[in-house]
Amino acid sequence: MRQPTLFEGSKRLVYDDAVDLTVQSLQAYGPSHDHWAIAWSGGKDSSALLTLVVHLIDVGRITAPKTLTVFYADTRQELPPLAIAAQAIMAQLAARGIRCEVVTAPLDKRFLVYILGRGVPPPNNNTLRWCTRQIKIDPMAGALEARLDTLDGNILMLTGVRQGESAIRDNRIAMSCGKDGAECGQGWYQEVLPNAKGIRGRIATLAPLLHWRVCNVWDWLRIYAPIKDYGGWSTAAIADAYGGDEAEEKNARTGCAGCPLASKDLALDTIVAMPDWSYLAPLKGLKPLYRELRLPTNRLRKAGIETLKDGSIAANPQRMGPLTFDARLMGLDRVLSIQSDCNNGARQQNRPTIDLLNREEEARIRELIAAETWPQGWDGDEPTADTPMASIFADGSMQPLLV
Numbered sequence: 001m002r003q004p005t006l007f008e009g010s011k012r013l014v015y016d017d018a019v020d021l022t023v024q025s026l027q028a029y030g031p032s033h034d035h036w037a038i039a040w041s042g043g044k045d046s047s048a049l050l051t052l053v054v055h056l057i058d059v060g061r062i063t064a065p066k067t068l069t070v071f072y073a074d075t076r077q078e079l080p081p082l083a084i085a086a087q088a089i090m091a092q093l094a095a096r097g098i099r100c101e102v103v104t105a106p107l108d109k110r111f112l113v114y115i116l117g118r119g120v121p122p123p124n125n126n127t128l129r130w131c132t133r134q135i136k137i138d139p140m141a142g143a144l145e146a147r148l149d150t151l152d153g154n155i156l157m158l159t160g161v162r163q164g165e166s167a168i169r170d171n172r173i174a175m176s177c178g179k180d181g182a183e184c185g186q187g188w189y190q191e192v193l194p195n196a197k198g199i200r201g202r203i204a205t206l207a208p209l210l211h212w213r214v215c216n217v218w219d220w221l222r223i224y225a226p227i228k229d230y231g232g233w234s235t236a237a238i239a240d241a242y243g244g245d246e247a248e249e250k251n252a253r254t255g256c257a258g259c260p261l262a263s264k265d266l267a268l269d270t271i272v273a274m275p276d277w278s279y280l281a282p283l284k285g286l287k288p289l290y291r292e293l294r295l296p297t298n299r300l301r302k303a304g305i306e307t308l309k310d311g312s313i314a315a316n317p318q319r320m321g322p323l324t325f326d327a328r329l330m331g332l333d334r335v336l337s338i339q340s341d342c343n344n345g346a347r348q349q350n351r352p353t354i355d356l357l358n359r360e361e362e363a364r365i366r367e368l369i370a371a372e373t374w375p376q377g378w379d380g381d382e383p384t385a386d387t388p389m390a391s392i393f394a395d396g397s398m399q400p401l402l403v
């Protein structure tokens with residue numbers, strides 16, 4: 001019988017070519033590092049990378065390193081079907097004796113605690129994407145530093161960054177977060193992580209799937225990886241979470257539920273359109289909530305020109321700042337309602353419940369609000385950002401209120 005080829009079609013790299021290039025890159029760079037690590041978020045690209053690398057080691061196509069550590073980046077904002085699939089894969093890794101560490105940001109730095117407790121507005125495309133660094137890169141750097149301290153030598157960090165076949169031609173790696181079909185964080189692990197404090201100079205990164213197209217990823221997750229000869233991995237659930245057979249066309253970007261930076265909730269839309277996951281539809285309320293929290297009525301504003309700690313003048317007078325306590329409590333209430341609506345639906349349908357905000361995180365948010373916590377540089381006595389005031393420009397000139 002003819003063995004199916006993974007990536008059929010004249011425009012695609014065929015299975016052998018795609019995997020051969022992956023094997024070549026691992027053979028070229030792998031042996032000079034005794035210790036490997038994989039930055040895994042449970043999304044499609046890094047899950048494909050993880051399962052393929054373990055398979056290639058299992059069948060002897062690449063030489064196993066002395067140690068392999070998998071770092072599962074748990075942001076607490078993962079799309080539930082992916083988080084559930086990750087649990088199944090972690091059990092399979094454990095059964096193979098592969099070390100897997102779950103990496104989570106410290107309580108006060110977690111996405112919802114930082115926003116609703118500390119009052120920092122949800123990220124948007126102008127806020128330098130603080131979330132990616134804070135809930136993905138910094139915790140990963142910390143976990144790597146701790147691991148490096150127990151090992152002799154450096155670590156080769158494998159990431160799921162992809163650029164498609166064009167990468168072979170132009171040899172360019174971009175931050176993948178904003179790219180179609182990319183997985184948030186992988187580009188940062190590739191580009192930013194090696195320079196992180198504590199691990200600078202101690203890790204090298206490699207993107208063995210750089211040349212893979214999104215269709216290659218879906219085919220691996222859905223068709224090959226679940227087959228026993230390829231490892232028998234529980235990866236089909238990942239492809240299913242993105243629309244099963246139609247996943248390829250959807251080309252969904254992977255990241256947090258309700259990511260405020262994605263233009264559309266494509267992945268979440270696909271998930272809640274499936275009968276099994278339709279009870280997660282209340283999660284669609286997250287993105288509008290994050291947008292609403294950024295409105296002037298929910299935030300403070302500097303009244304005039306601001307003198308910074310070093311005596312210099314801030315470049316953006318009258319900048320908008322943190323969330324008011326009322327806004328934070330409103331946000332907390334909405335997130336808890338979304339969670340309980342999902343979980344009521346889950347219980348009715350005998351489906352898995354979600355854990356968006358646990359008791360410890362909720363208590364910490366309430367504690368931070370009760371302690372009247374403001375982000376650095378804010379006292380809480382600034383006016384709300386919808387208060388009419390004379391305009392002050394960066395050069396110090398002022399335009400009074402027109403009455």
Ligand code: SF4
Nearest residue numbers: 131132184255256259
């Ligand atoms: S998916 Fe969105 S919210 Fe989550 S870390 Fe990435 S950019 Fe931030």
